[in-house]
Amino acid sequence: MRRSFSFTRLALLAGIGSVGFTSFTSDARAADKAADKADAKPAKSADTADAKPAKADAKPAKAATPKAEKGDAKGDKAAAKPDKKTRDAARKAYGEGEKAFAAGDFAAAYTGYARANELIPSPQANYWAAKSLDQGGKTDEAIAAYEAFLADSGANRAGDDKVSDAQMRVATLKASLVGELNVLTTPPGASLSVDGNPQLGSTPVVLKLAPGPHKLTVIAKGYDAKELDVDVKAGSKVDQQIDLVAHVEPVVEPAPIPETAPPPPPPPPPEKHSKVPAYVTLGIATGGAIMGTIFGVQALQSKSDYDSKPTTKSADDTERNALIADMAFGVAVTLGVTGIVLLTSSDDSGPTKAAQLEHLRRLPPKGTFRVTPYIGRESGGAAARLTF
Numbered sequence: 001m002r003r004s005f006s007f008t009r010l011a012l013l014a015g016i017g018s019v020g021f022t023s024f025t026s027d028a029r030a031a032d033k034a035a036d037k038a039d040a041k042p043a044k045s046a047d048t049a050d051a052k053p054a055k056a057d058a059k060p061a062k063a064a065t066p067k068a069e070k071g072d073a074k075g076d077k078a079a080a081k082p083d084k085k086t087r088d089a090a091r092k093a094y095g096e097g098e099k100a101f102a103a104g105d106f107a108a109a110y111t112g113y114a115r116a117n118e119l120i121p122s123p124q125a126n127y128w129a130a131k132s133l134d135q136g137g138k139t140d141e142a143i144a145a146y147e148a149f150l151a152d153s154g155a156n157r158a159g160d161d162k163v164s165d166a167q168m169r170v171a172t173l174k175a176s177l178v179g180e181l182n183v184l185t186t187p188p189g190a191s192l193s194v195d196g197n198p199q200l201g202s203t204p205v206v207l208k209l210a211p212g213p214h215k216l217t218v219i220a221k222g223y224d225a226k227e228l229d230v231d232v233k234a235g236s237k238v239d240q241q242i243d244l245v246a247h248v249e250p251v252v253e254p255a256p257i258p259e260t261a262p263p264p265p266p267p268p269p270p271e272k273h274s275k276v277p278a279y280v281t282l283g284i285a286t287g288g289a290i291m292g293t294i295f296g297v298q299a300l301q302s303k304s305d306y307d308s309k310p311t312t313k314s315a316d317d318t319e320r321n322a323l324i325a326d327m328a329f330g331v332a333v334t335l336g337v338t339g340i341v342l343l344t345s346s347d348d349s350g351p352t353k354a355a356q357l358e359h360l361r362r363l364p365p366k367g368t369f370r371v372t373p374y375i376g377r378e379s380g381g382a383a384a385r386l387t388f
Helices: 002-051 053-058 061-080 084-102 106-119 123-135 139-151 160-176 276-308 312-344 353-362
Strands: 179-186 191-194 205-209 212-219 226-232 237-243 368-375 380-387
Touching: 084 106, 084 123, 106 123, 123 139, 123 160, 139 160, 179 212, 179 226, 191 205, 212 237, 226 237, 276 312
Parallel strands: 179 237
Antiparallel strands: 179 205, 191 212, 212 226, 368 380
């Protein structure tokens, strides 16, 4: 596939070169005919002068002078035409340019075409010389050669397709040219970025940029960073001066110190609660428990006596002792619970009495349990009351 493409390309280039060579040969042949015609004119003039010497002599000197000048002008014009040796050398150079172009040796092709154009100027040789520079990657030289070809009044003899191609290539090559931007900063030695890409070195520096808009960012220690938008033209060379401004730290005023409010007064010391009521209540509860135990034992003893020998007295003693024991135990339980509550609620680190009362006032009512002893004419005991 690659070899076939190369052969096709060589054949195409050879074909194009042959067309150019044919045109160049036509120009050379036209030059040959003109030269031959010019060479024949002096001989004819000489024969005529020899055949009519009397006529020439009969004319006054004033009339002979213009003819002599006219003959000299024709001789100068004939001398300006290339001779056969020059024409052969031009054909040879043009052919060498064609062969080199077809082989891809564009430097040698340009040498051949330029030599042929130098010997016999022709638009064909001029066009292919520009084309060789273009294919060889020499953009600036190719643009100049194309423009020289287009400026030739006989460029159309090379063909309208070549004129159009030259115009198109000039526009394309000019658009591909980079522009040079010589960046100078005050002070020098600044770092430079182009479109966010850091550049090597420091200012002054010459940047080669593609045509179009670009953003320059300049940074230097002790100076404010500066951004600049530039529009680069193809093939242009422009100096860009950038003056940096010294960086000044903003003065920050210290924030005013807020006035501190005086500390709140210390809370009053908690009220001291006496534990004597708790101890007294617990003491009475203990006594009630002892009394209940004693009468309970007596009630059991009387009950035993009644069981062994039932009498009215033993029955009454048993009932009385049991009643007193129940009452004593009821008092002991009630006062014992109260004493414990009084003892545990006498913590000095707790809230004040007023706070406790306020807290209790806001709480929902809770259930209460009360035990009340009672004595009847024929019986006694304790009554319990639960409120919720």
